Amino acid sequence: MSQPHEEAAMNATEARNDLFSLVKRAEREGRTTLIHKHRERALLAPLDRLPAARKADAFPSHALSAAQKDFGELITLAAQGQPVVLRRGRTPVAVLLPVDATSGALSSDTAAHTDAVPAGGAVKSPHDQDSGNVPRRLATLGDAIGAVLASGPTGGPTFGLPGLDAATGGLQSGRLTLVAAAPNVGGSLLGLAAARQTALVDNHRVLYAASGPNQADIMRRIISAETGGDYPRLKQGRLTQHEQQVAQELVQAPLLIDDGSELTAEAIAETAPYVQDLALVVVDRLQATHNARLPLSGDRLPDASQILASLARTLHVPVLAIVDSADPTLLGLLDADVMLTLAPTEDPSKVQVTVAERDFGAIGSAYLNPDLLHARFLDAGAAPVGRTDGEGTARSVGSAVERELAEAALPYTSGARQGLPASVTHVLAALRTALANGDQEALDELGPSLAETAAAPQLPDDDEGRRLSAALYAYNTAVSADTPGQPAATQPTADSGHILDDEDDEEAEEELQPGDEEDEPEGAVFPALKILKDAVARSKMHPIKVIRIEERESGPWPLINEHMDGEPRWVHPDVTSTRVPFIRENGKRVRRDQLDVPDTFGEGVLCLIDRNGSYPSACSAVPLAPNKLLHTGPLAAFDKASAGIYLIDIPEWNRTDMPHPLGRIIDRPDDQGRVWVTTPHIKQLEKLVREGHLAAMPVIHDSWTGKANESLFKPFYEATRKARTELVEIGGEPYKAYKTRLSIALRLLWPKRKEQKSPFWRSDWRMSMVAEASVRHWAVAFRAVQDGHKLIALRNVDAAVFWTPPGTPPATYRIGTGFGEVKAKFIQAGEMIPEGDD
Numbered sequence: 142m143s144q145p146h147e148e149a150a151m152n153a154t155e156a157r158n159d160l161f162s163l164v165k166r167a168e169r170e171g172r173t174t175l176i177h178k179h180r181e182r183a184l185l186a187p188l189d190r191l192p193a194a195r196k197a198d199a200f201p202s203h204a205l206s207a208a209q210k211d212f213g214e215l216i217t218l219a220a221q222g223q224p225v226v227l228r229r230g231r232t233p234v235a236v237l238l239p240v241d242a243t244s245g246a247l248s249s250d251t252a253a254h255t256d257a258v259p260a261g262g263a264v265k266s267p268h269d270q271d272s273g274n275v276p277r278r279l280a281t282l283g284d285a286i287g288a289v290l291a292s293g294p295t296g297g298p299t300f301g302l303p304g305l306d307a308a309t310g311g312l313q314s315g316r317l318t319l320v321a322a323a324p325n326v327g328g329s330l331l332g333l334a335a336a337r338q339t340a341l342v343d344n345h346r347v348l349y350a351a352s353g354p355n356q357a358d359i360m361r362r363i364i365s366a367e368t369g370g371d372y373p374r375l376k377q378g379r380l381t382q383h384e385q386q387v388a389q390e391l392v393q394a395p396l397l398i399d400d401g402s403e404l405t406a407e408a409i410a411e412t413a414p415y416v417q418d419l420a421l422v423v424v425d426r427l428q429a430t431h432n433a434r435l436p437l438s439g440d441r442l443p444d445a446s447q448i449l450a451s452l453a454r455t456l457h458v459p460v461l462a463i464v465d466s467a468d469p470t471l472l473g474l475l476d477a478d479v480m481l482t483l484a485p486t487e488d489p490s491k492v493q494v495t496v497a498e499r500d501f502g503a504i505g506s507a508y509l510n511p512d513l514l515h516a517r518f519l520d521a522g523a524a525p526v527g528r529t530d531g532e533g534t535a536r537s538v539g540s541a542v543e544r545e546l547a548e549a550a551l552p553y554t555s556g557a558r559q560g561l562p563a564s565v566t567h568v569l570a571a572l573r574t575a576l577a578n579g580d581q582e583a584l585d586e587l588g589p590s591l592a593e594t595a596a597a598p599q600l601p602d603d604d605e606g607r608r609l610s611a612a613l614y615a616y617n618t619a620v621s622a623d624t625p626g627q628p629a630a631t632q633p634t635a636d637s638g639h640i641l642d643d644e645d646d647e648e649a650e651e652e653l654q655p656g657d658e659e660d661e662p663e664g665a666v667f668p669a670l671k672i673l674k675d676a677v678a679r680s681k682m683h684p685i686k687v688i689r690i691e692e693r694e695s696g697p698w699p700l701i702n703e704h705m706d707g708e709p710r711w712v713h714p715d716v717t718s719t720r721v722p723f724i725r726e727n728g729k730r731v732r733r734d735q736l737d738v739p740d741t742f743g744e745g746v747l748c749l750i751d752r753n754g755s756y757p758s759a760c761s762a763v764p765l766a767p768n769k770l771l772h773t774g775p776l777a778a779f780d781k782a783s784a785g786i787y788l789i790d791i792p793e794w795n796r797t798d799m800p801h802p803l804g805r806i807i808d809r810p811d812d813q814g815r816v817w818v819t820t821p822h823i824k825q826l827e828k829l830v831r832e833g834h835l836a837a838m839p840v841i842h843d844s845w846t847g848k849a850n851e852s853l854f855k856p857f858y859e860a861t862r863k864a865r866t867e868l869v870e871i872g873g874e875p876y877k878a879y880k881t882r883l884s885i886a887l888r889l890l891w892p893k894r895k896e897q898k899s900p901f902w903r904s905d906w907r908m909s910m911v912a913e914a915s916v917r918h919w920a921v922a923f924r925a926v927q928d929g930h931k932l933i934a935l936r937n938v939d940a941a942v943f944w945t946p947p948g949t950p951p952a953t954y955r956i957g958t959g960f961g962e963v964k965a966k967f968i969q970a971g972e973m974i975p976e977g978d979d
Contacts, residue, residue: 153178156185157212161205161414164227165455167235175240176216183219184238185227194226194236202226202233206417230346230419232314232457298345298421298459300331301338302520308496308505309479312421312459317450319427320463321472322483324788324843325700326492327511328463329354329812330518331481332423333362335461340396341367345420350409351400352437353426358814359398364388366517369552369605373514373807376814377793405436406445410452422460424449427475429466430843432775446475453478483509490544491521512548513812519551539576539584542615546591547573549612552605591616614720657885658898667864667879669857669886674900676856677767684767684853687902697770697786697845700817701904704809705786706911707822709919709935711800715739716933721973736933738944738970745931745944749966749974750954752918752939756887757861758960759914759938760854764820765906766847776841779827784820785846786905789839791816792826799926800935802829804915815842819905820849821912825920854910857886862960869958914938917961925951942974 156163156176166172167187174185184190193199201223208215208227215225219237227235298312312318312335322328332349340347341363351359365372370384380388397416399409406424413422424437427446431439446462453460464475467482480497486508496505508521539547550569553561561569568590575583661668677684688698712718717737724730736747752758766784773783791810794801801807802825806816829835861883868876889899891907918938925943926932930951934942943951950956950965957963968974 150175150177152176153213153216156216157209160209160212164205164229164235168455168457178213178216178220181217181220182240183216184240186236186238188233188236191224191236191238194224195233200224200226200236202228204228204230204417205234206415229414229456230417230458234457298335298339298343300334301342302334302507302509302518304507304520305331305481305494305509308494308507309481312461313479314459315454315457316478317446317453317460317462317476318479318481319446319472319475319477320461320481320483321467322463322465323467323699324465325811325817326467326483326485327513327518327812328465328483329425330362330366330511330513330516331483331494332425332461332463333359333366333516333812334518335421336396336423337363337366339421340394341391343420344395346395346416346418347397347421347423348409348413348416348419349396349398350404350422350424351398352404352424352435353428354813355400356398359400360388361814362516362812363391365515367391369515371514372516372814373791373810376791376807376810377795403436406448406452410448410455413452413456413458419456419458422449422452422456422458424460424462426463426465429464429468429471430772430774434775442471443474443476446477450476450478492518513809516812516814519548542612543572543584543591544576546609546612546616547576549605549609553609653885653888653892653894653897653899655898658889658892658900661882665878665882666868666875667861667882669861669879669882670889670900672860673854673857673886673889676854676860677901679856680767680850680853682767682848682850682853685769685903686900688904693902696772698904700786700845701908703908704805705817705819705908706938707802707804707806707818707915707919708911708937709800709804709915711804711936712736712934713932714797715741718934723973733976734934734974735971736942736974738933742931742944744946745970746947746967747933747970747972747974748943748945748950749968750941750943750950751964751966752941753958753962753964754861754865754960755914755918755938756910757858757865757883759910759917760858760861761960762851763854763906763910763913764824764849764851765853765909767850767853768847770845770847770905773844773846776844779823779838779841780846782849783846784849784909785844786817786819787823787841787846788815788817788843789823789826789841790814792835792839794835798932799923800919802826802919804919813842819909819912821909821916825916853906858960866959911938921953925953928953 151159151174153176156174163172163174163185167174167185171187171189173187173190176183176185188194201218203211203215203225205227208225215237219225219239222239224239225237226233227237297314299306300309300312309318320328320331322331336347336349339345349359354362361372361375364370364380364384364387365375368381368384368387370381375384399412401408409422409424413419426437427442428435428438429442437445442464449460449462462477464472466472467484472480472482478499480499482495482497483492484495486493490510491508492511494507494509495503496507497503510519510521512519547569550573553566553569568587571583571587572591574580575587658670660671660674677686692698716739719735719737720732721735722730723733738745738747764784770785773785776787779787791801791803791807791814803816803818803822806818806822810816826835826838830838864879868879887907887910890901890910891904892899892902915938918941919935922932922935922941928951930953931944932941933944934940945951945967947967950963954965955962956965966975
């Protein structure tokens with residue numbers, strides 16, 4: 142009896158060579174192929190011919206690559222009456238059957254009447270009757286129900302984040318899921334989370350197509366996420382012994398990375414079928430901004446998403462792609478079955494993920510805690526379905542000190558690090574559980590145990606140990622402040638600088654107050670704001686002083702933050718820094734630094750350097766763009782005629798006698814390990830490259846720039862310098878009023894509170910000015926180190942500590958009271974370091 146829609150007969154050798162395409166035709170078109178080997182005959186048929194083949198372990202099954210090797214034997218088995226299921230990865234895709242297995246199921250009427258629709262068969266449209274086109278395959282409702290019931294629970298890949306997995310139901314086979322997030326939110330880390338969970342935990346094969354990050358970036362992020370090690374440190378190639386051990390353990394992980402040049406969606410679709418037992422495809426990333434070096438960018442994204450969606454359906458595997466934009470217009474052009482949109486919340490420690498399906502819209506939501514320092518997200522629980530505003534935020538318990546302690550303890554409570562007593566690990570793990578569950582009662586019960594724990598452990602002297610040590614000390618101090626008569630313990634802090642707390646106020650800027658935006662009255666000692674406004678108004682470039690409110694949530698403005706100042710928070714790695722209590726003359730309790738120097742440094746004293754007027758001095762030549770910043774995208778090289786903000790890789794810095802030239806900027810990389818910097822730091826890096834201190838300039842991946850100007854604030858600088866020369870001699874209230882108005886004027890360049898009025902709103906101007914001050918501070922200290930002086934600590938834009946012979950400050954500094962000059966003071970090692978008016 143004739144078989145409908147069979148191909149011409151093929152011998153086993155031909156079928157073996159063409160196996161992958163034959164299986165595709167069985168899947169897509171319902172084609173059945175007759176295969177013969179000598180006198181043995183078998184059918185390669187779609188699963189609809191034997192629905193039970195979809196059920197796991199119902200029949201012998203073979204992956205396609207393995208089946209191709211043993212194809213002759215499988216044909217013999219099928220011809221003898223034993224069905225053989227063919228799998229792509231873990232998913233059944235076709236079946237080998239004996240020739241007579243389906244003959245009884247086909248009605249003679251089906252063959253006689255070509256317009257009839259056979260169950261699970263195919264039909265031609267009227268105008269296809271004579272065209273020879275392949276008919277489309279139709280499934281009955283019974284076929285669909287049988288397939289679903291036979292397949293059982295999905296059991297597909299997940300993110301390993303319970304709240305998000307509950308909201309999404311995991312990653313579904315045959316579907317394209319897009320993660321949409323603006324830059325710096327961490328979209329790529331969700332792709333990495335799914336890859337880590339699938340390959341490292343579930344031991345299933347993952348194809349990671351990297352368009353942007355390279356294989357070294359991915360490796361470092363995985364190690365950072367798995368061990369809790371700091372990603373910026375790993376970017377510099379500095380791995381602890383434990384991290385190296387973890388890296389060795391991951392060598393055999395089933396994670397395949399394609400970071401080749403010219404990576405296209407077509408290349409991914411061509412490669413994926415050849416990956417045996419493929420469980421997940423991750424595409425990191427689709428870039429919204431056009432980049433000539435990245436095919437997966439710009440206006441090519443809609444076509445790319447269609448190819449990826451087709452790949453998911455063809456291979457019946459989940460495809461997870463990351464797009465670095467949350468623009469609804471762009472997302473509407475992409476062919477996603479499921480959309481996960483990441484958005485910041487009012488709580489900076491959380492982001493919200495909204496889950497939407499193409500046909501139903503939003504179906505769920507979850508909250509995640511971004512831990513970008515360790516290249517990962519942490520679970521914050523599921524959010525109420527249908528709630529996408531701030532009202533859906535899970536109940537938050539615990540103080541900021543308790544939450545930081547829980548995060549600092551994670552490398553130990555997760556088992557990635559050893560070295561804590563079991564009892565301490567148990568208490569810290571209980572703290573994380575109580576915070577995650579919002580269980581205030583459990584948190585209260587942990588109080589005594591946590592207080593005891595905070596004073597107990599001796600921790601390793603590495604990044605993770607110092608962070609936990611600082612967190613324990615902060616917790617102990619907070620408890621002591623609430624318990625009269627309880628002395629606070631002193632603990633070494635992290636090498637990034639001392640811990641800021643409510644008592645560290647002499648260097649902190651007071652909040653701007655209503656009325657600060659008004660010009661000073663006639664006769665004011667120093668009308669700083671009026672002088673600054675006049676300086677800007679005199680520019681022939683017609684500067685734009687205020688960015689309109691409606692423009693501040695788009696373009697470059699959300700990318701600018703206070704950490705772009707590049708201020709160092711650094712202590713020499715061989716020096717121990719401790720915070721000690723101190724009572725000022727006004728009775729206020731504060732804490733100050735105490736630095737202990739090793740004997741190997743030889744004889745000497747601590748030379749305390751305090752730079753005068755760092756901010757107004759920087760105003761003498763700040764490279765900035767007076768007018769709008771335009772999106773200039775990736776740049777082959779820095780253009781000195783332009784200024785603005787630039788997205789770059791963190792350059793490697795191997796010196797241990799100086800902090801990284803980008804200061805604290807490197808502490809907050811995006812999920813690609815890159816940072817945004819202003820023009821002063823770009824110029825600083827260029828100089829370091831010219832002088833041979835850096836191997837090469839980092840690549841500029843993105844930019845927002847305008848025509849550069851360095852003299853916009855110069856009239857303000859000149860007036861400020863003249864006033865200081867006169868008032869520093871007078872001292873008292875006039876000098877104090879001068880400093881106050883100077884600080885207010887410069888902070889009004891970028892008022893932080895929305896309700897604060899100001900004649901300015903230029904975050905780029907403010908951060909360029911502060912960055913210029915940081916660069917100058919770092920550069921002078923570096924010259925001193927090159928001259929042979931030993932730098933002990935470098936902080937903010939004005940404080941440095943050197944180890945020198947008594948009474949001999951480094952010659953690179955000029956002693957005096959003018960701008961750019963410094964005050965020098967000498968104390969013994971171990972003495973408290975005074976600050977401000979101490």
